[in-house]
Amino acid sequence: MDDGIVYLDYNATTPVDKRVIQEMLPYFEEYYANASSNYDFSKKSKFILDEARLEIAETFGTEKRQIYFTSGATEGLNLALKGLALNPGNNKKHIITCSTEHKAVLEICIYLESIGYEIDYLPVNRDGSLDLELLKSTIRQDTLLICLMWVNNETGLIHPIKEIGKIAKESGVYFVCDATQGVGKLAVDVEESNIDILCFSGHKMYAPKGIGGLYINSSITKQNKIQPLIHGGGQENGMRGGTYNIPLIAGLKKAFEIAKMEMKENESVLTQLRNTVESQLLKINNAYINCGNAERIYNTVNVCIPDFDTELFIGMNKNIAVSNGSACTAGLVQPSHVLSTMGLSNEDALGSIRISMGRNTTDKDIFVFMERIHQFMRNV
Numbered sequence: 001m002d003d004g005i006v007y008l009d010y011n012a013t014t015p016v017d018k019r020v021i022q023e024m025l026p027y028f029e030e031y032y033a034n035a036s037s038n039y040d041f042s043k044k045s046k047f048i049l050d051e052a053r054l055e056i057a058e059t060f061g062t063e064k065r066q067i068y069f070t071s072g073a074t075e076g077l078n079l080a081l082k083g084l085a086l087n088p089g090n091n092k093k094h095i096i097t098c099s100t101e102h103k104a105v106l107e108i109c110i111y112l113e114s115i116g117y118e119i120d121y122l123p124v125n126r127d128g129s130l131d132l133e134l135l136k137s138t139i140r141q142d143t144l145l146i147c148l149m150w151v152n153n154e155t156g157l158i159h160p161i162k163e164i165g166k167i168a169k170e171s172g173v174y175f176v177c178d179a180t181q182g183v184g185k186l187a188v189d190v191e192e193s194n195i196d197i198l199c200f201s202g203h204k205m206y207a208p209k210g211i212g213g214l215y216i217n218s219s220i221t222k223q224n225k226i227q228p229l230i231h232g233g234g235q236e237n238g239m240r241g242g243t244y245n246i247p248l249i250a251g252l253k254k255a256f257e258i259a260k261m262e263m264k265e266n267e268s269v270l271t272q273l274r275n276t277v278e279s280q281l282l283k284i285n286n287a288y289i290n291c292g293n294a295e296r297i298y299n300t301v302n303v304c305i306p307d308f309d310t311e312l313f314i315g316m317n318k319n320i321a322v323s324n325g326s327a328c329t330a331g332l333v334q335p336s337h338v339l340s341t342m343g344l345s346n347e348d349a350l351g352s353i354r355i356s357m358g359r360n361t362t363d364k365d366i367f368v369f370m371e372r373i374h375q376f377m378r379n380v
């Protein structure tokens with residue numbers, strides 16, 4: 001980056017692609033009509049709304065009527081989980097998820113638990129992977145849904161969504177998939193993977209913050225198995241009220257188009273960068289890669305350097321943007337729930353750093369980052 005920032009935190013958010021910005025501009029300035037209006041002037045807004053839905057549907061191997069827009073993945077997950085659970089026709093009270101899910105899932109589950117639902121939080125193996133036999137045996141007569149993520153935001157671990165979808169289908173329970181860190185980086189076919197609801201977010205794939213969406217299998221909506229969270233003017237077939245955010249939807253469409261076009265190239269460039277940074281990190285005494293032996297996404301490295309003070313490193317290197325294996329809650333530094341669930345000691349979790357790369361990451365970024373790591377280790 002030109003301004004001296006070494007940005008290695010693409011899993012937190014991505015910059016908006018310039019082509020996405022260009023795509024959005026006319027919808028702020030010229031074609032600003034409300035997409036729900038009846039006059040001619042709203043035609044452009046209606047058209048791009050329809051095109052965006054189509055583009056996303058095609059990416060997921062499905063039909064556009066099954067795509068819904070939201071403000072992001074957190075809202076999508078709330079709609080999916082609360083919408084299915086709280087629906088008056090639902091009498092199933094059991095939900096299965098995993099302790100390494102994003103807080104956006106875990107907090108919804110905690111809320112549902114507080115009002116009488118029973119949640120099983122599956123553990124994971126030391127390499128972050130799931131025990132699918134345990135998943136099968138956890139399913140009960142009254143299980144409503146399995147909610148598992150595709151790609152873990154902290155470690156990059158990839159869950160086997162096809163196998164999970166198969167298990168869910170065979171057991172007659174819904175599979176809700178938080179695909180936030182996978183969409184835009186990997187290809188997915190929702191029908192092939194038997195995903196009933198898939199959630200995604202624009203700001204993880206070079207679109208702006210504040211836009212995202214979900215795929216909801218039409219059998220769920222047709223049978224009224226889900227209830228909306230946001231009631232209003234009937235947008236999104238009554239599933240999510242509120243005036244359409246057309247500029248952001250136009251941007252999201254462009255982001256999907258670019259992702260499709262450049263996915264292979266990004267994968268090959270980022271895989272090389274990841275291998276470079278990993279091999280350099282592994283030269284450090286006792287360092288190891290979290291989930292190193294499991295299937296992982298190509299842009300993410302989560303490294304543990306025992307006894308490395310990641311808080312201090314981040315504090316002392318203000319222009320390096322990386323995440324560490326901790327969460328700061330109420331002023332207390334706590335080890336990441338993902339790494340702790342995997343069985344890392346508090347010390348190792350706190351000595352872990354996530355490097356997540358993206359389209360604009362360069363060899364120079366990696367070089368500067370590694371130099372700073374070595375400098376820090378020499379001086380502290």
Ligand SMILES: Cc1ncc(COP(=O)(O)O)c(C=O)c1O
Pocket residue numbers: 011012071072073074075102104149151152153178180181200201202203212
């Ligand atoms: C795996 C995962 N799920 C959900 C979310 C929440 O997404 P949003 O910021 O769009 O609400 C994030 C964002 O960090 C994420 O990484």
